[in-house]
Amino acid sequence: MPRPGRNTYSDQKPPYSYISLTAMAIQSCPEKMLPLSEIYKFIMDRFPYYRENTQRWQNSLRHNLSFNDCFIKIPRRPDQPGKGSFWALHPNCGDMFENGSFLRRRKRFKVGSMQATDPLAPSKPQDAAHYLQQQAKLRLSALHAAAHLPQMPGGYNLSSVSQPSSFKHPFAIENIIAREYKMPGGLAAFSTTGYPLHNQLTPAWPHMYGSGMMDTAAPISMASDYSAYGMPLKSICHGGQTLPAIPVPIKPTPASVPGLPGLPAHIPAFLANSPQSLSPTSPQTATGQSSPAAPGEALPSSASLQSAVAVH
DNA sequence: AGTTGTTTACGTCCGG
DNA sequence: CCGGACGTAAACAACT
Numbered sequence: 056m057p058r059p060g061r062n063t064y065s066d067q068k069p070p071y072s073y074i075s076l077t078a079m080a081i082q083s084c085p086e087k088m089l090p091l092s093e094i095y096k097f098i099m100d101r102f103p104y105y106r107e108n109t110q111r112w113q114n115s116l117r118h119n120l121s122f123n124d125c126f127i128k129i130p131r132r133p134d135q136p137g138k139g140s141f142w143a144l145h146p147n148c149g150d151m152f153e154n155g156s157f158l159r160r161r162k163r164f165k166v167g168s169m170q171a172t173d174p175l176a177p178s179k180p181q182d183a184a185h186y187l188q189q190q191a192k193l194r195l196s197a198l199h200a201a202a203h204l205p206q207m208p209g210g211y212n213l214s215s216v217s218q219p220s221s222f223k224h225p226f227a228i229e230n231i232i233a234r235e236y237k238m239p240g241g242l243a244a245f246s247t248t249g250y251p252l253h254n255q256l257t258p259a260w261p262h263m264y265g266s267g268m269m270d271t272a273a274p275i276s277m278a279s280d281y282s283a284y285g286m287p288l289k290s291i292c293h294g295g296q297t298l299p300a301i302p303v304p305i306k307p308t309p310a311s312v313p314g315l316p317g318l319p320a321h322i323p324a325f326l327a328n329s330p331q332s333l334s335p336t337s338p339q340t341a342t343g344q345s346s347p348a349a350p351g352e353a354l355p356s357s358a359s360l361q362s363a364v365a366v367h
Numbered sequence: 368a369g370t371t372g373t374t375t376a377c378g379t380c381c382g383g
Numbered sequence: 384c385c386g387g388a389c390g391t392a393a394a395c396a397a398c399t
Contacts, residue, residue, distance in 0.1 A: 072389065091371065115390055121373050128372080138399060139371050159381075159388065 069102045072159065073112070073119045076102070077126065081144050086191035088129055088143035091117065124148075125164035129184045129191075143187045 069076070080097035081089050089097070095113055098105045105112055120126045125148035129141040148164040 074389085111391070114392075117372065118374085118391080119389090120371095136399090138369095163388065 066104050068104050073116045074123060074125065074160065076105075077116060077119060077142070078144055081126075081142060085194050086141075087194070088141040088187060088191055090137065090141055091120070091139045094142065123164065124166045127184050127187060129188055143184070143191075145183050146186055147183070 071079070076098050077094055079101075080094040081087055083097060084093070094116070095109075098116075099109075120128075120142055125145045127143045127145050129143055131137060131140055145164065145166070147166075
């Protein structure tokens with residue numbers, strides 16, 4: 056029996072297509088690739104609406120993964136147990152959403168039909184898969200390296216490398232993801248400790264969990280204990296200071312700064328921020344905060360994004 | 368058996 | 384109205 060009045064506001068269907076949701080999920084993890092189950096988890100963690108009728112929407116989502124060229128299947132390595140492959144975004148599908156609404160794409164991404172926005176990025180799915188795998192490897196090694204670096208007070212000054220974002224549509228992934236985008240004064244959503252401040256979720260996104268979102272999302276997907284290469288992310292990212300994605304132009308911005316290759320300035324902050332990183336001593340323990348606060352990743356990038364956003 | 372992935376089909380919505 | 388994007392259902396194969 057339906058229980059009206061309970062959670063109703065957050066039960067609304069998010070205004071994002073499955074493609075958008077999937078893209079968000081994929082973008083949220085360091086390697087930019089996720090297995091199907093993690094995509095499911097991500098979506099369910101963030102959007103209560105999708106905790107029901109799982110059969111229905113998951114079927115739709117799988118359909119989208121297969122059907123749309125913008126998603127690439129990356130096979131697991133033999134030494135990696137587990138079901139299914141990893142899914143990634145096609146390197147060239149960048150402007151599929153670029154500056155646009157996540158509600159409805161202007162045009163469907165087709166492999167052959169587009170000229171590469173990234174000259175380095177292959178267009179053939181197979182090549183792209185390989186390409187992405189390489190990128191993921193790079194990212195991982197970077198994460199690994201970062202884990203051994205001393206804390207950087209200034210953090211990685213990604214803002215110096217990331218492109219000053221041009222106008223970002225409110226529904227652009229950066230903005231959807233980076234809740235801080237609309238924080239008053241464009242204040243950076245990061246404490247000096249490097250921990251993101253998670254509690255200012257704007258009421259503008261009722262379909263997601265409000266301030267409680269991060270609680271429920273505590274065992275967040277991206278922070279799942281494994282990486283694309285079977286290495287426990289948590290061990291890689293320990294310390295809370297992790298290097299953001301390697302300069303990999305996965306989503307080059309057309310209006311990018313000359314001389315600056317498209318950096319993943321699009322690290323989805325709110326997505327990437329594993330709630331665990333919220334606060335090591337988070338008072339909200341609704342979901343059993345026993346897990347060691349897994350460090351958020353891609354934070355510096357988000358910070359840079361923040362600064363970029365704050366500028367305009 | 369359950370999950371994952373592919374494919375086909377059909378309906379709805381929206382913009383041109 | 385038409386075509387494209389999207390959502391959903393369903394059948395089926397392959398895999399764990």
